[in-house]
Amino acid sequence: MREFLKRHSFVIGLFLFSFFLRLLVVLCIHTDIVSDFGLMYKASLELVSGTRDYLNNVYFLTWAYQMGHVVYQALLLSMIESVTFLKIVNALVTSLIVVFVYLLGREVGGEKGSRIASVLYAIFPFPLFLNTVLTNQHLPMLLILIAIYLGFRLNEKKLQIPLCIGIGLLLSLSNILRTETIVIIGAIVVLGGYLVFQKDSFRFIAIRLGILLLTYFLSFQLASFCLVQTGVSPNGLQNGNPTWKFVEGFNYDTDGMYSKEDSSLYATDPVLSKQVLKERLREVEKMPLLFLKKIYIQWFRSDLSWTFNTGEYPVLFSISNFINQMMIVLFHSLALSSLLFLKKKNYLQILLTITIVFYVGTYLLIEVMPRYAYSVQILEAILASVTISNLFPKKLKD
Known part of the structure; x- marks a missing residue:
């Protein structure tokens, strides 16, 4: 036991440090449950109580894919019916995310860089304060990081079908x-295609990728089917209006951000959504400026308002917002600089880079808001390990 603690002392210390900060935030800062999160929280309570009034809500009939988070929260609330409990679970999950920033950073950039990058991410204001929000962003991202970590644990000489399924x-x-x-699925497919041309193992890679994709799609469809059959969600996990996010993304008046007017007119009407999207796509001359504005909003604007939505902590909000803005620029710079040290066989770095490129490209087309940068900021923190490690003299590298 003593040897285990000694060997993993940094990981344990990092987790405890991260959890302490996050626990402090969720216990000391009051955040109102607003917007979609309020609807999902109420639906979770109804699912626990058995009333299920949410079934008559057009929001869940149209955006049935939100029911995954509703069921997850309901499972937690069935154990302890407390908002604070949900936020403490957030703190646990995001503390594990910090740990995986270190573990993946170590794989991609080395020990020194990953330690510094993970500690920096642990105190990054935006993900730190977002623990007070009942967002559906935390656990999904942790699962992705675990999947990536396991993926790069696959033995090159063994098929390991159970691990691919997992x-x-x-x-x-x-x-x-x-x-x-x-x-991330798209990025994995692209990396798989890249590896086919780099190695003499086309069949090996194709089988692994096929098993992974088949498991991914079949299990998602199975979950959707189960929600329909149990009556939890009549539309399963479907998206009733896939055009909607693009309608918002090409709103030139709001710079691609959410519009109340659009919401009242098009959100639940797929036919009208397609019509207005076609009209907006014809305004090609407006797109370059729109894309520039969206890049700034999505990737460079600091926004802690989701946490500080009660107006109770003006000084803390002001100071934290300034620090957050500086750290956004810092992580962008470190992640971008990692391209200078990109190696042909550093497949993890290649995957993370491809994923970020895909994210940036996707948000040029759909609705943007600073909160959506959450996932990319985690990937940037991992890539920052590469740059930081290369700042050390070779004799200090592990």
């Missing part, structure tokens, strides 16, 4: 909770 299940569960996992 990775597929993790990614599928992540997608059930929040439908953005398709981005």
Whole structure:
């Protein structure tokens, strides 16, 4: 036991440090449950109590894919019916995310860099304060990180079908909770194609990738089917209006952000959504400026308002917002600089880089808000390990 603690002292210390900070935040800062999170929280309570009034809510009939998070919260609330409990679970989950920033950072960049990068991420204000929000972003991202970590534990000389199935299940569960996992799936497919041309193991890679993708898609469909059959969600995990996010993304008046007017007119009407999207796509001359504005909003604007939505902590909000803005720029710079040290066989770095590129490209097309940068900031923290490690003299590197 003593040897185990000594060997893993940094990981344990990092987790405890991260959890202490996050626990402090969720216990000391009051955040109102607003917007979609309020609807999902109420639906979770109804699911626990058995009333299920949410079944008559057009929100859940249209955006049935949100039911994954509703069921997850309901499972937690069935144990302890407390908002504070949900936030403490957030703190546990995000503390584990910090640990995986270190573990993956060590794989991609080395020990020194990963330690510094993970500690920096642990005190990064945005993900730190987001623990007070009942968002559906935390657990899905942790599952993705675990899947990536396991993926790079695969033995090059063994097929390891059970592990491939496990990775597929993790990614599928992540997608059930929040439908953005398709981005990492796309990056995995691209990396798989890249490896086919780099190695003499086409059949080996194809089988692994096929098993992973088959598990991912089948388990998602099975979960959706179960929600329908149990009456929890008549529409399973479907997206009743997939055009909607693009309608918002090409709103030139709001710079691609949410519009109340659009919401009242098009959110629940797929036919009208397609019509207005076609009209907006014709305004090609407006797109370059729109894309520039969206890049700034999504990737460079600091926004802690989701946590500080009660107006109770003006000084803390002001100071934290300033620090957050500086750290956004810092992680962007460190992650971008990692390209200078990109190696042909550092497949993890290649995967993370491809994923970020896919995220950036996706948000050029759909609705943006600073909160959606959460996933990419985690990947940037991992890539920051590469740059930081290369700042040390070679004799200090592990």
